[in-house]
Structures are given as C-alpha cells and as structure tokens.
Amino acid sequence: MEQVKVVLQDREIPKKWYNIVADLPTPMKPPLHPGTGKPVTPQDLAAIFPMNIIEHEASNKRWIKIPDEVLQKYLLWRPSPLYRAYNFEKLLGCPVKIYYKHEGVSPAGSHKPNAAIPMAYFNKVAGTKRMTTETGAGQWGSALSMACQMFGLICRVYMVKISYEQKPYRRLMMNTWGAECIASPSTMTQSGRDFLAKYPDSPGSLGIAISEAIEDAVTSKDKSHYGLGSVLNHVLLYQTINGLETQKQLAKIGVYPDVVMGCCGGGSNFAGLALPFVCDKIHGKDIKIVGAEPTSCPTMTKGPFAYDFGDLAKTTPLLPMHTLGHDYVPAPIHAGGLRYHGMAPIVSHLVMEKLVEPRAYDQLKTFEAGVKWARTEGFIPAPETNHVLAAVVDEAMRAKEEGKEKVILFNWSGHGLVDLTAYDAYFLGKLQAYELPDHEIDRALEAIKDFPKP
Ligand SMILES: *Cc1c(COP(=O)(O)O)cnc(C)c1O
Numbered sequence: 001m002e003q004v005k006v007v008l009q010d011r012e013i014p015k016k017w018y019n020i021v022a023d024l025p026t027p028m029k030p031p032l033h034p035g036t037g038k039p040v041t042p043q044d045l046a047a048i049f050p051m052n053i054i055e056h057e058a059s060n061k062r063w064i065k066i067p068d069e070v071l072q073k074y075l076l077w078r079p080s081p082l083y084r085a086y087n088f089e090k091l092l093g094c095p096v097k098i099y100y101k102h103e104g105v106s107p108a109g110s111h112k113p114n115a116a117i118p119m120a121y122f123n124k125v126a127g128t129k130r131m132t133t134e135t136g137a138g139q140w141g142s143a144l145s146m147a148c149q150m151f152g153l154i155c156r157v158y159m160v161k162i163s164y165e166q167k168p169y170r171r172l173m174m175n176t177w178g179a180e181c182i183a184s185p186s187t188m189t190q191s192g193r194d195f196l197a198k199y200p201d202s203p204g205s206l207g208i209a210i211s212e213a214i215e216d217a218v219t220s221k222d223k224s225h226y227g228l229g230s231v232l233n234h235v236l237l238y239q240t241i242n243g244l245e246t247q248k249q250l251a252k253i254g255v256y257p258d259v260v261m262g263c264c265g266g267g268s269n270f271a272g273l274a275l276p277f278v279c280d281k282i283h284g285k286d287i288k289i290v291g292a293e294p295t296s297c298p299t300m301t302k303g304p305f306a307y308d309f310g311d312l313a314k315t316t317p318l319l320p321m322h323t324l325g326h327d328y329v330p331a332p333i334h335a336g337g338l339r340y341h342g343m344a345p346i347v348s349h350l351v352m353e354k355l356v357e358p359r360a361y362d363q364l365k366t367f368e369a370g371v372k373w374a375r376t377e378g379f380i381p382a383p384e385t386n387h388v389l390a391a392v393v394d395e396a397m398r399a400k401e402e403g404k405e406k407v408i409l410f411n412w413s414g415h416g417l418v419d420l421t422a423y424d425a426y427f428l429g430k431l432q433a434y435e436l437p438d439h440e441i442d443r444a445l446e447a448i449k450d451f452p453k454p
C-alpha cells in the first residue's frame with residue numbers, strides 16, 4: 001500500500017510565521033503616500049488598521065510568533081494534510097510525482113482563514129469592535145465572517161455585485177457566521193454612490209468594493225477597522241503557516257520538490273505555500289517556483305511593475321506591484337478570487353527578481369484540468385484552484401517532453417462546492433477562453449501613467 005497523505009499531530013503545528021522580507025536579496029520599494037509621494041508611515045495607516053497589524057506589515061524580522069489564541073483556532077483544521085495525487089499522476093502518464101497541500105479542509109473551504117483568524121484576533125486585542133471588508137467570489141468574506149464571530153467582532157462585507165447575485169450560498173455562509181453582506185457598488189458609501197451614478201449597471205469589482213469597505217471603516221463611529229484578504233505583507237506572512245507545515249511534512253517522507261506552484265489572485269495562497277521555498281532558493285536550492293494567473297486578468301505576465309493604488313477610489317497607499325491599473329474591471333470570468341488588478345508587492349518583487357516565474361492560463365484550460373482532477377482525485381476544486389491545476393498539467397507535459405523526472409508540489413487552495421454554477425456553465429459550453437486584448441491593457445494603464453515609478 002502506498003502512503004497517500006502525510007499528516008502532522010496538533011503539537012507539530014509551526015509556532016511562528018516566516019517573513020521573507022528578512023531574506024530578500026534586494027530590498028523592496030516602500031509603499032508611498034499618494035499626497036506627499038513619501039514612504040507611508042505607520043501613522044498614515046492607523047485609520048485603517050490597528051497598530052499591531054501595521055507592525056507586521058512593516059516588519060523585517062524573520063520569524064514572528066503565532067499567539068496561542070490563534071494556534072488554538074488554527075488547530076480546528078490545521079495542520080492540513082499533504083497528499084500525493086497518485087490517481088491524477090496515472091491519468092497524465094508523465095514522469096512526475098505530484099504532491100498537493102489540501103487547504104480546502106478549513107471550515108470556510110479555502111486557505112483564507114489562515115489570515116482571517118489572526119487578523120480578527122489582533123483587531124480584538126487592539127480594541128476594535130467592528131471590521132469591514134470586501135469579497136470577490138465570497139471566500140474571503142466568509143472566512144473573515146467566521147473569524148470575527150470567533151473573537152466577538154461585528155463584521156460587514158461588501159461583496160462584488162455579480163458574485164452576490166451568482167453565489168447566494170457564500171452570502172448565506174457569511175450570514176450564518178453572523179455577518180452582514182452587501183452587494184457592491186452600494187448606496188451605503190460615497191464611493192459606491194459616485195460609482196453607481198456613473199455606471200448604474202456595473203457588475204462591480206474588487207477595486208470598488210475595497211474602496212467602500214475602507215470608507216465604511218474610516219467614517220464609522222464604532223471602533224471599526226478594515227481587513228484586506230490578500231496582497232499586503234501581513235496577509236502573506238499569516239499564510240506562511242501553510243508552507244512551513246508542508247516543509248515538515250515533506251521532511252517526514254524525505255522528499256524535496258523540483259517545482260512549487262500556486263494560483264495567484266492577490267498572491268496570498270501562492271505565497272503562503274511558496275515563500276519558505278523561495279527562502280531555500282535564495283540560499284542556493286535549485287527549485288522552480290511558478291505562479292499561475294488567468295489570461296483574462298494577466299497581472300504578472302502582462303501588467304508592468306509600477307506604483308498603483310489597491311482600490312478604485314484611490315484610498316490605499318501607492319503600492320509597488322504588477323498592475324493592470326486601478327480602474328481595470330476584469331471580464332466576468334468564473335474565478336472571482338483571481339479578478340484583481342494588482343499583485344502582492346512581495347510576489348511582484350520576487351517576479352522582478354526572477355525568483356518566481358508567472359504563467360497565464362485561460363478558463364477553458366483551467367476547467368478542463370479541474371474536471372480531470374475531480375474525476376481522478378475526487379475533491380472538486382474551486383475555479384481559482386483550477387488555474388494551478390492547468391499549470392500542473394502543463395508542467396507535467398513539459399517533464400514528459402524533456403524526458404525528466406520531476407517532483408511537483410502545489411497548493412490546492414480551496415474546494416468548489418459553492419461554485420458549481422461555474423462548472424454548470426462550463427458543461428453547457430458557455431465559458432469562453434478570454435484573453436485580455438493589449439489595447440485594453442494600454443487603456444487601463446493610462447490611469448497610472450503620471451504616478452511615481454519604482
Ligand atoms: C481567494 C482565493 C484565491 C486567490 O487569492 P490569493 O490571495 O491569490 O490566494 C485562490 N483560491 C481560492 C480557493 C481562493 O478562495
């Protein structure tokens with residue numbers, strides 16, 4: 001009998017998060033204050049985030065202790081299992097061993113609670129009473145709803161309107177965990193009202209939903225703070241529990257990967273698995289690290305590395321990142337969690353340093369891979385996760401062509417049980433292989449042409 005999964009005991013859970021900033025070969029560019037053009041100070045961020053989280057955002061300490069209260073919640077589903085995908089390997093018939101970290105076992109069904117739980121905890125400790133956030137497909141909103149409930153915080157989620165309409169079950173999960181969920185653009189905020197006046201029929205975007213959630217937190221009379229589900233340094237930091245667990249699991253079976261892969265929306269699940277391996281790569285390991293994104297939102301493969309806002313209403317600092325422009329409204333592809341105009345500054349920096357290789361896949365390829373997966377390994381992947389599966393298939397085929405044996409490790413970011421309408425659309429032949437035309441990128445980039453250059 002072959003060993004299918006590697007599990008860790010509760011007591012083996014990593015007790016610290018890993019901060020890649022301490023090991024980068026060249027320093028990252030700082031986020032800038034849009035008014036002064038100077039690097040942002042902790043004070044600039046204090047209206048949005050509590051100071052303990054701002055410290056993590058700006059930290060260059062290599063290891064950051066995970067509080068016991070957070071570990072205790074993580075243990076509800078962590079350490080998550082590491083699997084070997086024997087059945088999928090057999091179907092592909094390529095000289096590869098495929099390992100995947102199963103992040104779909106969390107209560108919310110994805111990696112998102114890894115960041116939501118510490119975020120709610122640090123807010124609670126700092127005296128926050130209420131959190132606001134945005135959500136695309138609904139995974140982040142549901143994760144933060146659960147985390148806020150765990151620590152006794154009120155939670156309001158602005159959900160991209162098209163997903164709000166297409167995905168009632170994610171909204172109901174948020175409601176079940178005690179949160180309020182509002183379709184964005186909404187009339188609750190000035191930025192929502194301004195946007196609706198211009199585009200009354202807009203399907204919404206993460207960019208506008210972020211603007212609404214920040215405005216709500218900043219203008220609310222309750223002690224409110226905002227929580228972002230990806231992109232920022234502290235979110236990626238909290239996700240590293242996943243890669244650290246994986247390294248322990250691989251060590252138990254004496255395996256080290258040749259390729260590490262993840263799908264990329266804002267970069268958090270990919271980074272969570274990959275950053276501890278990027279550290280090894282920086283220190284000389286021969287390993288390839290690949291981030292997979294949609295061709296309809298090709299932030300890393302086609303967007304420049306530039307300073308840009310994280311949201312449409314220009315409320316965030318200017319972040320140094322790969323971007324398609326903050327007013328870019330992505331095509332309504334069925335992977336809501338990957339439809340963001342920017343990429344985490346850390347991941348963007350690693351792409352510039354050639355430590356991470358980006359690749360783009362269209363949604364037909366991704367669903368084809370996802371259905372193959374479901375029909376061999378059983379677990380039904382989220383549409384976002386299907387992007388890394390397309391990349392895994394691609395990498396396996398390359399191994400076959402090169403006649404090389406390879407060990408592939410990837411992050412199975414979440415299950416698709418609440419996304420089956422997307423599978424329905426795929427089966428009915430309604431999905432298109434959308435590729436963002438270059439003229440559309442040029443148009444979107446007009447919005448940032450006068451910003452400072454990194
Ligand atoms: C949110 C989400 C993603 C994309 O977000 P990242 O921040 O890039 O990880 C990918 N997969 C799943 C299942 C998600 O919920």
